[in-house]
Amino acid sequence: MTQTQTERTRTFSWTDPREHVNSLASRTGLEFLRAMASGDIPPPPIVQLIDGNELRVQEGSVTITMDPQEFHYNPIGTVHGGILSTLLDTAAACSVQSTLPAGVGYTSMDLNVKFLRPVTVASGRLTCTGTVLQRGRRTALAEARLTDGTNRLIAHATSTCLLFDLPTP
Template sequence: MAESTTQTQSVDPTTLDGFEQLTAIVEGRLPAAPIATTLGFAGMSVPERGSAIFELDPELRHYNPIGSVHGGVYATLLDSACGCAVHSTLAVGEGYTSLDLNVKFLRAVTVDSGRLRAVGTVLQRGRRTALAEAKLYDARGRLVAHATSSCMIFS
């Protein structure tokens, strides 16, 4: 994944639709969001419009005091997958913001869980709002968390 400090080609994101913007980030032509560097995201992909995938290798720095990955790390991965799934549907000149994020934690995650994979999908995209969901899986393919997010679309 391209880091925000990586040298990027001259691309004007205002001339691209949401899918093209995210593709430019994946290809390193636009910088990644700083949160990707802060948390150490291991990868991002946008396989098609309405879908986004984020990956992270759990580390001890992600732990909470009870000895597992902090729920905020789960939530950030899920929020990123939901939000970027919606982002990938935007037309040139459109923006969005999250209105809510509802997360269900299903299983504890530790460094032994292996690479986490958050898969986001748009469930419904209207003119003014979108509903997305994301599922978070561990390296063995077990569902560890689920989220839904409502987003407001604006010009």
């Protein structure tokens, strides 16, 4: 493992996740995600936990980026597969969210991930793009692709999401 960080402590904070639910009731998924991408709505706690950064949104597709850090590492000195799966799940599910009307939510029903290469801090900025493949009335299918700083494919996934009406606040 290459030592790239001299101070090995980490502190982070997050906003009340209920703010997101209240905002979803009055905005389409695309409006909500664009507000998050512009900074008008704070990112959800999970994005702050993994130290995700840029979010790009268009209808049916969402891209999130993250710079690998040592605190993402597993015991063998590579980024933990759970972190990579989180990026894939986020991009795929948010791509579904970008197609939803106001008052409709989603949750991942499954996530099928294939890891192709290890990731370290030397991999450079990771870019994960999710795309909706099909959306019905109650379910949606999406895929996500994760690439490294040289645009090599690191992992890919498919996800099925369940769509449901959000409770009124």
